[in-house]
Amino acid sequence: MTVVVAVPIVAATLFGSLRVHSLFDESRTYSRAAESASILPALATYGTGVTGAAAATILSLPVDNGAQAAAEAEVQLTAFLDTKDLDGQTTVLVERVLAEGRSLLDSARSGTLAPLVASERAEAFVTRVQTVFRSLVDDTGAPAVRTSGATLSDMWGTQWSLLDQVVAYPSLRDGTEGALLMWSNALGTEAAKLSVLREEISSDPGADDALVDTLSAELDNRRAVTADLDSAAGDVNALRTSIFTSLMAYQSGVADSATRIVAVLDDLAGEARTEAVKNAIGVACVLALALTLAVLIAASLVRPLRRLRNDTLDAAEVVLPQALAAIKDGAEIESVSLPPVRVRTREEIGEVARAIDSMNEGALRLAGEQAQLRRQVNEMLETLARRNKTLVEQQLALIDSLEHEERDPARLQSLFALDHLAARMRRTGDSLLVLAGTRPRLGRIPDAPLVDVLRAAVSQVENYQRVQIGPAPDGSLAGHAVTDVVHLVAELLDNSLRASPPESPVAFVFSRAIDGGLLLEIVDRGIGIPPEELAQINKRLASGDANTSDATRRMGLFVVGRLAERHGITVRLRPTSDATTDPGITTSVYLPTTLLRGTDDHDDPYRTERPRRLPGEYSGPKRPGPRSLVPAVSPKPRAGLPS
Incomplete structure (x- = not known):
């Protein structure tokens, strides 16, 4: 309503303001011209x-x-x-x-x-x-001023045609025929210019017509005196007197024209100023009337529109998100409701309010159906994962018994490989449980040394021989987080091993954060990840949300995000080096002090006085990977698996 009303008002204001501004500008122009013409x-x-x-x-x-x-x-x-x-x-x-x-x-x-x-x-x-x-x-550009200006210019030019008569006047005393001819030509020139001046004065309303008559009379007088010069009554001095009489008349006319031009410009400036004031008052009255009508018309519409807007925004930003969150958390659809929009009219605004209520109810119904479908899918995943884990556990028990009874080294090596493959299958089942939102059913687990936790994670990945653990820092991991941290590190190791050349190692780097936490970094020299994609991965790792289109393609990273969110662990990825080819990825895993046991950082050789790079998301330029604080260990082929 405001826009519809504002468009013509703004247009009228614009054109009216332009008109008023033009008049004021015209007034200023005439005032400056009058000042100059003075x-x-x-x-x-x-x-x-x-x-x-x-x-x-x-x-x-x-x-x-x-x-x-x-x-x-x-x-x-x-x-x-x-x-x-x-x-x-x-x-x-x-x-x-x-x-x-x-x-x-x-x-x-x-x-x-x-x-x-x-x-x-x-x-x-x-x-x-x-x-x-x-x-x-x-x-000036004003027609009236141009007319008076033309009169002034012609009168000025005609006035000084008397110079020819002044030049010829001294020769008249000699009475020569040439002097008389020069004098007659000068009189003829003035007569011709007077005829033109008469036409100019006739078209100038403010000019005095009698002035031309006076000048013509003096010209005729000089002609008459000139004709009597040969007689005894001729008087040359009378010609000089007539010339000066005409000169005074011309000067009076020139001064009158100049004064009239200034007066005309002042009048034009005053008229333009008065017209501008009148237009400004008229525009203001029209605008006031238009605004009054607009307010009266909008009064009956603004109140229901404002109520509709406020209730709709409240439903969209507060009530509906809370209801959807409650349904997502497991609340029954029947127990969740939205207040209707407080508009009861029967015209179009009321129809819009009823339509919004219907949309909100449809959104709640759809959210309930999606929540029910999500619960069913999660239950299916959990059921399949637990059945799979049961079978894998039985398979592992059978392989373990076969390993104890087998004495042939070749067959024992094959059983070790089967054992490793089954362990990886079990990790896949655990990943399904994580994505389904459930936890493995485990009893109380005691605190485990950090080195054992890392070895357990290494034992669950393929090509474990390429992993360089090195001397791990002392201390243990809280028992309730051991299984999830093993799973998390294994998923990250698996990504690093798959994305790096088969002959390159993947190393652990440890450093102690200032607040006592432990920073574990997994460094590889693989193909790397584009910066835009890396930023999206870090954002998803921070949110732990697996309900995206990339969840199936990067299931391991989403599992890592869920596990990290569960224990307050921060995981970030960054380039290992600035190289254009195979820059590699360094995965930083920050373990907070709440998960660590028996770590005294007073004499800890791994403690470093550097600001924590986590949990803030990395958004700076690429930097080289960290140098290991422990000597690298060359990978050696092993017949068995880590204990």
Whole structure:
């Protein structure tokens, strides 16, 4: 229910958050653009001052007014560059405008500029300032700002078409035909640009249409004065006055456009911010409504679902495992029951609860059937094993009597071989009893010396001649564990002998653990076991569980695990060496102090001050097999068996 409700809520939240974030980001963009565009008035003032000083130079007038205006504007621009975070390209352009303006002002103050040179440098400076205008306006991306920016750029370009008139003005006094033509061309250029400017202003809602009319009127006035220059009423000074009147009108229009651009950007930023707040409030209201409806709808479902979940988990993790364990331990199926799930509704959740109850009952019934089948199989194994052992015991008694009566060495050797084979058959019967979960029916057995225990284990394996016992440590083994330890060691020896070359020996290595226990290691140089398989074998040896698919293939190892678990013995396998071929396996058998009798470790030559490698499972890298603490004994052929 949570997922079903959460998906549309998360989707709505995501899209709403993206919309709100986009609006806030748009607001920040417009705010940064307005902050950057706030340089436009100062830049326009600076450009006008520098260009006006150049125009004054052409007209042989003082440049102080233009230079002073440019100096004041330069202070503002420098402070702006130091405090505002402008785009890198825009910063470079503004710094270049300032550098060119200073150079042009210095030349204008020196009075060394020729009119044409001053005109060219002034026009280049005007173009540079116009480039900065476009760069600042184009970065905003708002259509209204682009329109006002186009008006500003065109008005700035049209304004400085007056430079051509300023250049031609001094020549009008001479009254030459060339001067008059230059002046007329300059007037025509301004007229053409004014027509374009009129179209731009008409598409700009915030622009003043009357400004173009004023500029056109002044242009017509200059044309009229120019036409009367040949008459006595002609006044050349009136042309200069008209030029400066138009220049003031242009400057007013440029300043108005720059201010309007900043205002438009501020308005756009405010609108985007307001829209973002409205969207955020709307998204929050929708989410609150959706969450409220979800809670109301889920309230009728969550309670039974939670009860169903809790009861199901309790049954799966606690109650059902306990019931299955009780059945496995022998409890009757009728005496084991599971509490039903506490959901009594008749809709789908209640049907699921009844289905879970049916599944639990089926699991209990199946567990009971399996436990009954397991008991029957164990009883069959026990019966067959005991019958087999009875026959083997009779066979051993008969062979023993024949051995006492036989005097022929050849036949006596054959009887010894039969005796050995029967002993191994008896061990197989004991293994079946172990897997069936029962113990051999033995009376009280006295404590046995450790060396006798090892010899008894050796006598139950094939190729016993390859086993090197060496001097065993003093002490005895507790009587109740003698039979099982003999069986355990025999199974391990049998594995080592079968997995190693026929000519290689299998040796015992002894060492005393720090806590007083005895560590017995069986070392061979066989084919070894892959690391992954070795880890699984050690895990199964530790658990002692024979109910796996590998129980039939490795019955001896599972018997060892059961016997070790019965007496608290730890058995682990590890590689004997790091060789890639025939690394061998070293089997470590740790006998705890509870199974040892008569061992005093104060002067024990086998005691070693090393940390116990057991009972923790070996998971480290391969290491070489231990060096024997006793001299190796070369195997010698023997006619008989160990006593």
